[in-house]
Amino acid sequence: MSLPHAILTALLEKPSSGLELTRRFDKSIGYFWSATHQQIYRELGKLEQAGHIRALPAPVPARGQKKEYEVLPAGRAELSDWVARPEDPKPLRSALLLRMRAAAMVGTAGLRAELSRHLTLHRAQLDEYLAIEARDFPAERRHTEADRLQHLVLRGGVELERFWVEWLTGALTELGPEQ
Numbered sequence: 001m002s003l004p005h006a007i008l009t010a011l012l013e014k015p016s017s018g019l020e021l022t023r024r025f026d027k028s029i030g031y032f033w034s035a036t037h038q039q040i041y042r043e044l045g046k047l048e049q050a051g052h053i054r055a056l057p058a059p060v061p062a063r064g065q066k067k068e069y070e071v072l073p074a075g076r077a078e079l080s081d082w083v084a085r086p087e088d089p090k091p092l093r094s095a096l097l098l099r100m101r102a103a104a105m106v107g108t109a110g111l112r113a114e115l116s117r118h119l120t121l122h123r124a125q126l127d128e129y130l131a132i133e134a135r136d137f138p139a140e141r142r143h144t145e146a147d148r149l150q151h152l153v154l155r156g157g158v159e160l161e162r163f164w165v166e167w168l169t170g171a172l173t174e175l176g177p178e179q
Contacts, residue, residue, distance in 0.1 A: 004043050006033045008052065008071055008079045015056060017066040018044055031129075031157055044069060052078055100171075112178045119168040126161035129154060 006029055010021055021044075022037045035043075047053045052075030055067040071079075096118055103111045137151040 002033060003035055003039060004047055004052075005079055005082050006035070007040065007043050007047060008075050011053060011069055011071045012076065012079070015068050015070040017068045019066060020068075032153065047075065050074070050078075108175065112172065112175055115168055115172050115175070119165065119172065122161050122164040122168060126158065126165060129158045129161060133158065 006025075007021060010016065010024055010029055016024065018037070018041045021040050022035075025033075025035050025040065044053065048055065048069070051072060053069045053071055056070055058067075096114070099111065099114065133151070133154055137147070137154060142148050142151055
């Protein structure tokens with residue numbers, strides 16, 4: 001149920017077309033909630049039918065012109081209700097952890113290389129998050145509650161990447177050299 005809420009959030013930040021939303025999901029929201037182009041367009045249709053968003057009128061009607069959407073009061077109310085609603089944490093689903101469990105049964109051939117690859121990816125993601133933090137969230141620019149909340153989301157990503165870097169480093173040490 002979170003994709004429609006991610007879209008409502010993005011549209012409240014800035015009215016956008018489906019293509020613009022897809023690009024924004026690729027750049028920011030996608031760090032913690034991913035969606036395909038098709039999923040976004042499907043949800044836009046559902047949100048519009050539910051009366052949560054509307055397509056902004058085009059300045060000049062034109063065939064094939066992209067629709068830009070904005071959030072209606074009902075959409076804002078739905079998002080507010082969702083923010084306040086309790087939700088239990090979801091269990092972690094990790095193919096990497098499952099592979100490690102399987103390796104305990106069939107052997108570790110190739111596992112060390114995969115762990116190293118993941119470590120490289122998590123280090124790169126951590127570096128990217130830290131660069132975003134330095135660029136977009138210096139302490140002197142975190143004045144509003146919205147600034148602080150967006151920074152906290154980013155800090156969550158930073159801490160998750162730090163966890164994975166530390167955990168993968170330890171796992172590689174514990175596994176020792178490839179046999």
